[in-house]
Amino acid sequence: MSSFQASEVDEKCVNTIRTLAADVVAKANSGHPGAPMGMAPVAHILWTQIMKSSPSNSKWYNRDRFVLSNGHACALQYVMLHLMGYKVKMDDLKAFRQLNSITPGHPEVGMTDGIEVTTGPLGQGFANAVGLAMAQAHMGATFNKDGFNVFDNHTFMFTGDGCLQEGVAAEAASLAGHLQLGNLIAVYDDNKITIDGDTACSFTEDVEMRFKSYGWQVLHVENGNDDYAGIAAAIEEAKKNTNQPTIINLKTIIGFGSKLQGTGGVHGAPLKKDDIAELKKRWGFNPDETFVVPSEVKDAYAKAADKGAKYESEWNKMFASYKEKYPAEAAEVERRMEGRLPEGWEKALPTYTPEDAAVGSRKLSETVLTKLWDVLPELFGGSADLTGSNLTRSKAAVDFQPPSTGLGNYAGRYVRFGVREHGMTAICNGLAAYGGIIPFGATFLNFVSYAAGAVRLSSLSHFRVLNIATHDSIGLGEDGPTHQPVETVAWLRTLPNMQVHRPADGNETSASYMVALKSQHTPSTLCFSRQNLPQLANSSVEKAVKGAYVLEEVENADVTLISSGSEVYLINDAAKKLKEQGIKARVVSAPCLEIFDAQPNEYRLSVLPSGMPILAVEAYACGTWLSYAHEFFGLKGYGMSGPADQVYNHFELTPEGIAKRAQKVVNFYKKRGCEVYSPLISALDEVNDQ
Template identity: 45%
Template sequence: MPDSTDSLAQQSVNTLRLLSVDMVQAANSGHPGLPLGAAPMAYVLFSRFLRFNPRDPQWPNRDRFVLSAGHGSALLYSLLHLYGYDLSLDDLKAFRQLHSRTPGHPESHLTPGVEVTTGPLGQGFANGVGMAMAEAHLAAVYNRPGHVLQDHFTYAIVSDGDLMEGIAAEAASLAGHLRLGKLIYLYDDNDICLDGPTHLSYTEDALARFEAYGWHTQRVPDGNDLDAIEAAIRAAQAETTRPSLISVKTIIGFGSPRQGTSKVHGSPLGTENLKKAKAFFGFDPEATFSVPDAVRTHLAEAGRRGARLQAEWQQQTEAYQQAFGAAWELFRASFAGELPADWDASLPVFTPADGPLATRQASGQAFTALKQRVPFLFGGSADLASSNDMPTSGSVSFQPGSYAHPNIWFGVREHAMGGALNGMAHHGGVLPYGGTFLTFSDYMRGAIRLTALAESRATFVFTHDSIGLGEDGPTHQPVEQVAALRTIPNIIVLRPADANETVEAWRLALTTPKSPVVLILSRQKLPVLDQRRFGPAREGVARGAYILSEAEGGAPALMLLATGSEVTLALQAQEVLQAGGVPTRVVSMPSWELFERQPRAYQQQVLLPAVRKRVSIEAGSPLGWHKYVTDEGTVIGLNRFGESGPGEQVLALFGFSVENVVQQARWVLAGRPAADEPQQLVS
């Protein structure tokens, strides 16, 4: 049993343990089990390996550390406090309280030193893979003989729960294929999950599984053996062609009366059990938030070492800048979130003479132009690049031996792609993007949500955006996905109406600093709207909604609101209505989120308050549209799954036709109650 004669290292480990459980007890909420069991591996990593400068948490060449098992956040906050980050003891005492910098799960935009927002299990695992991919890419692009800008490891502490999640399996498979040798994960292997022993649901040989993925694996049989943990990490560092998973056998809640049981996973120890744990570790049972001076001094050395390493790196960058000025400027700008001066000079401008284009095709042309001028765009598709109209180069891509290539083949791994993009965004130095079909955004929703929560910069490209994709049928025809994405806070969803709106959507994707941007693009071809006749796309898209075509023959009596492919339908219906004497305004609404940010005067200029006769048209869920159409309008949407058949026929079947839009508009003008409308046609 430990006593007062413990070494300074052991005393430091125990301080981390007890500081963490004091936080949980003070909050009467949290997870004490992981800190008590995993503190030794965290201490070894931070004190003996991790390159960081707590005075500059954004140093580009620091090692990255991800607590994928984010429920153990108390341990991370204890580490950050004791290793010198701007996180005070008072911050620790405010654990899990309103407006504190120590929330229940780590949030990167709140707490200095937290690399990425984690908590939903498996997400941090995939984030770390994305960070390692970014490091490998940047090192291949910028490093020169004798001049190194990127050379760091990505570490994580992962749990049984992380390894059970499907996203971790996808990310592990990708990392093994890519041979990410600077990726090292410490597996807190304690045989317990929230409900009970893992053997009730999780009995495979996890290390054998990871070996099959192409990982280097090791076992540390005693999670309290600091030297054995250190030796395993050094062996992992020496393995340069495979990512590493180190199983560290721990006892959850070690040192407490509840150790080894699920009861210590997610509940405070309680006053008496906490006193017994402190006595077990040789600490005063009555003292709280106790940090011995010798421990504080000892742990501060790692930060001072990191500051020296950063100073050395800074000297190297000065030499690099003199020798490779253009490359340095790109490196600097990429981490600063700046774009090259002429980044948008080659963006295409389309005219009706270009003929109809699917917005996915216009996106491909715009993106090709952007990649020529913004070299730090980094990403790819989940095995749908040709369908998403993303640049591909055959067998030449981001692969072992060609890490400098910016195009990634994620394979059929949408879950992993979403988490990896989030990790890339947090790493910095790249502008990440990823593409797949809109219906598969459901697989990525957790990652998109965390990207939004963390105020990260990433672009999600979703094509085949409606029942208009046709013959693949309802399994691939998205209905509810656009509405679902719009419900995520701090996100910009853009569904452009034509090629020029698509170009402007990409412009916004690259200039929006703290929100992920989602592009919703069509499979079917759409006419290019004549910007000499209709409203200008650039200003209109940036404002989220704009008057595309004004009413003729007097003040508007009716407004048609639409997004994406249905904007053309609205214009066609407008012609019929106006020929029948109904002055009709058409409003293109590519982004609700951007429109809601506009001044009220602009909103009322576009959606005239006095004109309450309105019809919205969108080939998807009607959820949310009633806010814009008022109680005197109607929504043409879809409340059921689609059908397999040619796209135009499917759209017509469900009421996305000129005839139905005109009929619905006339019912609205006649004041017919919504309950009397033939909703079977459009639902």
């Protein structure tokens, strides 16, 4: 049994949370009041009795992390942040879900003080929490010394029936159990209600047995509505287990206190005015007043905040001593947590000449990762059971594994994610959110689509996550259409704040990693070929870091050919064939269109000038190419199973086939006889304002 015994003030605090949640949602006339009202007791106990957090410094390195995986319940989190003294004012609660407020409809990292990760799509936060817990285990194993626990925080996560039905949560939970993450504690809001109503209609599995099979410790609190001592005891017991993650099955009544409690009617709609009045009367509040925080509640949370500040102060004193005894390690902690890269790391990037052998760009990627492994100790990641195909593991790497398995240790940096693409990427988001780590996850490009929800949140959250995607085209050959991506890059390129790199040779591969690693607030997808690619004449790291550049310049050209990745050498050879026919072709390589878009207009127009048609060539569907080219030659359907060269021949993606299309383009635009403007120039583009 817990030493915690609830007082009348604790009761008042819990009911304040409930009434504030009801007021917040009612004023917005939009939101989810039910879960916040049901989870008010556990939230109060967690923030005031358990969590080590410092509201005056929400970025304290060793703070306990909190994730609201059931992000629709964010009124609860905003209320708690306000009561604890984070930078969430009462006016912010009143502006819930309103334009330009810091209290949006789901938690957004970087927008609201105290929010660790962006949640909303169910299950993502669960996987993020696993990433946060992995990060602590790794940073602790790397930097802690006897008497100096620099990183020993816990990750607490609230989750619900919806999250646990999502596959991404299942993937992450399975891995967390294998990894024995004793620093991860989940509270399952078992209220048996989703949007469709009672979970009896769709979700009747034994959740506790499921998590036991994953290797989790499972605890149970039958009365989550007012058994405060039982809630506190369960969390305290969870903290004692250092060898297993814990899930606490907390039985609650959704919308506790409402006339509609326990029903779907209180899940995603504001309470009626009379309902709010009645519940306020029940808990001793004036029904005519809104957004009320009694003085004794303010005092209770001020004491909790002071306790958090004391935790941070004690840690700061410890870290000052750590600096004196271990100055190099302390400097490394600060560098990594601030997101700064070590001086001179770029010198490790390899460069190439045309005399170097032709190899697949996945092999070039392996060379880069191997070179960077020792100079960038913050690189941390692995593959979704494709290590031997993605080529992501340096020979010097140690696996991130529980020491008890004999397979590695927590100081290891290579992760065996298993066949869990979605969970892998969502976990990487949590790793990035923790700080001190640059996470990467690898799979075939086609299976990045499995992880689409998490990839999108990397971009939205501005996390530096590297998605390493090999086997990036029909060039992977015999595995056929199921494995050959034709549309994947197109949707990736449309994601705001996502860099899509598709390098054509070794220099461009080094450049892609350089840009991706320097982009502290942008994720990247790096697309690599299985088939061998030649080292191109006139390529260089310096040129490629601009996103696109002229590989072969020709005066008075008739056409510009532009491509990326494994098709660049094909357009280069096509230009030679066109020359034999008396057609002058410029050649442009575009390893990253997003980086190219960020270049000055003058440079962009020098690469893709007016005066001639531009033909884009790529072994994909057209996608976004018509923003850069007048015409496109690629795929109009799915790929084919067969040896790579035969598949390219089938689609006429050969120098001869490209030259034939280029000749048609030249003839077509000459016949039109009108001036040809660069596609970069448009009525709605700033380029036109020069």
